[in-house]
Amino acid sequence: MNFLRVSALSVNYREVPxxxxxxxxxxxxxxxxxxxxxxSGKTTLLKAIGGLVTPAAGAVHFEGEKVLGPLERLIPGHxxxxxxxxxxxxxxxxxxxxxxxxxxxxxxxxxxRIIEICRxxxxxxxxxxxxxxxxxxxxALARQLLTKPRLLLLDEPFSNLxxxxxxxxxxxxxxxxxxxxxxxxxxxxxxxxxLSWASQxxxxxxxxxxxxGRPAEIYERPANRYAARLFGKFNLLPAGGRLRFLRPEHxxxxxxxxxxxPGRVVQARYYGSFWEWEVETTAGRLLVQTGKPDPGKxxxxxxxxDPQAPHHLVSSDF
Ligand SMILES: Nc1ncnc2c1ncn2[C@@H]1O[C@H](COP(=O)(O)OP(=O)(O)OP(=O)(O)O)[C@@H](O)[C@H]1O
Numbered sequence: 001m002n003f004l005r006v007s008a009l010s011v012n013y014r015e016v017p018x019x020x021x022x023x024x025x026x027x028x029x030x031x032x033x034x035x036x037x038x039x040s041g042k043t044t045l046l047k048a049i050g051g052l053v054t055p056a057a058g059a060v061h062f063e064g065e066k067v068l069g070p071l072e073r074l075i076p077g078h079x080x081x082x083x084x085x086x087x088x089x090x091x092x093x094x095x096x097x098x099x100x101x102x103x104x105x106x107x108x109x110x111x112x113r114i115i116e117i118c119r120x121x122x123x124x125x126x127x128x129x130x131x132x133x134x135x136x137x138x139x140a141l142a143r144q145l146l147t148k149p150r151l152l153l154l155d156e157p158f159s160n161l162x163x164x165x166x167x168x169x170x171x172x173x174x175x176x177x178x179x180x181x182x183x184x185x186x187x188x189x190x191x192x193x194x195l196s197w198a199s200q201x202x203x204x205x206x207x208x209x210x211x212x213g214r215p216a217e218i219y220e221r222p223a224n225r226y227a228a229r230l231f232g233k234f235n236l237l238p239a240g241g242r243l244r245f246l247r248p249e250h251x252x253x254x255x256x257x258x259x260x261x262p263g264r265v266v267q268a269r270y271y272g273s274f275w276e277w278e279v280e281t282t283a284g285r286l287l288v289q290t291g292k293p294d295p296g297k298x299x300x301x302x303x304x305x306d307p308q309a310p311h312h313l314v315s316s317d318f
Contacts, residue, residue, distance in 0.1 A: 001064045009058035033194035036204030042187040050083040082149035088140040090128040097124040118142035134165030154186040191231040220310040242313045248289040250309035260302035268294035
């Protein structure tokens with residue numbers, strides 16, 4: 001029995017297919033992230049898992065039992081699955097403490113524990129309309145945790161947060177998993193959030209699940225051009241009738257000209273921790289990630305493939 005099993009799930013909105021034949025499973029404490037372009041069906045998938053939309057076909061099973069849709073339950077949703085929506089609402093004119101206490105369905109000793117984990121102690125007396133975006137996010141998360149979920153569905157939890165609030169929320173999620181044993185399934189359109197957090201990634205494209213794998217597998221060996229682009233830029237180098245897929249950091253500048261590809265720098269862009277050079281070569285325009293600054297447009301250079309780079313060959317229609 002899987003902790004969560006999604007089987008051949010399809011969802012339509014007014015007869016338009018939004019999710020088509022999606023199947024996967026998740027085990028307890030496995031960190032699963034769903035990536036995909038806007039409109040690819042990520043939120044709809046979370047809602048179907050949480051019992052908030054009715055599938056047109058297929059089913060979701062949680063701990064061996066079928067998750068019922070909104071028409072099959074008096075109160076939509078599953079009692080052990082919490083859903084932190086992108087557009088969560090906190091009632092106005094209530095203090096944070098009142099909201100949390102009101103929601104608490106657990107024994108009283110849980111409340112201070114969750115307040116501490118979510119780092120909201122200093123906010124308890126404030127009204128909900130007196131909070132910043134990051135603070136509201138942590139209060140909303142605390143509120144969901146007080147329903148004692150076993151599965152927490154997080155829809156773009158970092159999307160409106162700056163760097164320091166993101167880091168803080170990341171710590172909250174880590175602690176919550178460890179201290180409360182909550183399993184998380186996260187939707188994120190930001191490649192860095194999903195690559196660095198997940199143990200398994202799902203890639204959604206126009207309602208279909210097109211790839212599932214470990215983050216490094218999907219980053220280095222994407223199933224198609226769409227999955228490749230979601231996680232950053234890439235090069236395709238001719239290799240014996242096929243194309244070799246290489247990320248810009250898999251290309252190296254070299255002084256040794258044997259076996260190297262000559263080229264001329266077209267443009268150099270600065271990204272803080274690295275530079276990216278765009279280089280015109282006989283194999284096409286290539287991107288090279290390097291620590292070296294802009295050498296000037298037209299500079300002649302030589303490139304080689306990092307000997308440690310993955311060997312991912314794709315067809316010419318990639
Ligand atoms: N209630 C609805 N009625 C009709 N169509 C909907 C409804 N909700 C979503 N859709 C459509 O379903 C598709 C998938 O939407 P969904 O919100 O699941 O995508 P998403 O991948 O989560 O997008 P985003 O990253 O922008 O949140 C979109 O084309 C959207 O317009």
